[in-house]
Amino acid sequence: MSTLKKLFVSKVRIEILSLYLHDFDASFHVRGLTRELNEEINAIRREVANLEEVGILKSQKEGNKLVYRLNKKSPILYELRTIFYKESEIGQKLYNALKGIEGIDCVILTDSFIKNKYNNNTDVDFLFIGSMKVREISTAMNDLEKELERDLRYSVITKEDFEFARKKREAFLMNILENDKIIMLGKQEDLL
DSSP, X not given: OHHHHHHOSOHHHHHHHHHHHTOTTOEEEHHHHHHHHTOOHHHHHHHHHHHHHXXXXXXXXXXXXXXXXXXXXXXXXXXXXXXXXXXXXXXXXXXXXXXXXXXXXXXXXXXXXXXXXOSSTTOOSEEEEXXXXXXXXXXXXXXXXXXXXXXXXXXXXXXXXXXXXXXXXXXXXXXXXXSOEEXXXXXXXXXX
């Protein structure tokens, strides 16, 4: 999180954002955040107010408590989440696993990975696009599985096959492109 520490002045703000951005459905009241993050209540209050003021969080009265959730209509929410995922432990482990593999144009972290939920047998956690060697990706993903202590599903596709599948609107690819995703390597234009 060193990049984030330089971008964001407040350590508490980073912790709050990280908590919410890794679970879009999370909801907390100030005391709950204080317990969860083990931070001072005044620091939590101040940062929650700042995040609500800029439109990233929104509050709602539930009983006698004011509960905060992500404002899913915030125009910068998904970009923020991408930044936090790239700087997260999982993101850093992925980068380390892929270091030195040539030919990767784009890596997509899919909705299935984000939610750790598979709707059908063809759902994957990662889609690799480019001219890389499948054996190198397989070795890297095996190492990552051991580090994360989690089975990972992935698919490797050339740029040409990606373009063909996108034009044909193949169900496997459309499921990835039309659902929530994080582009870990590459950029949005690589998918258009």
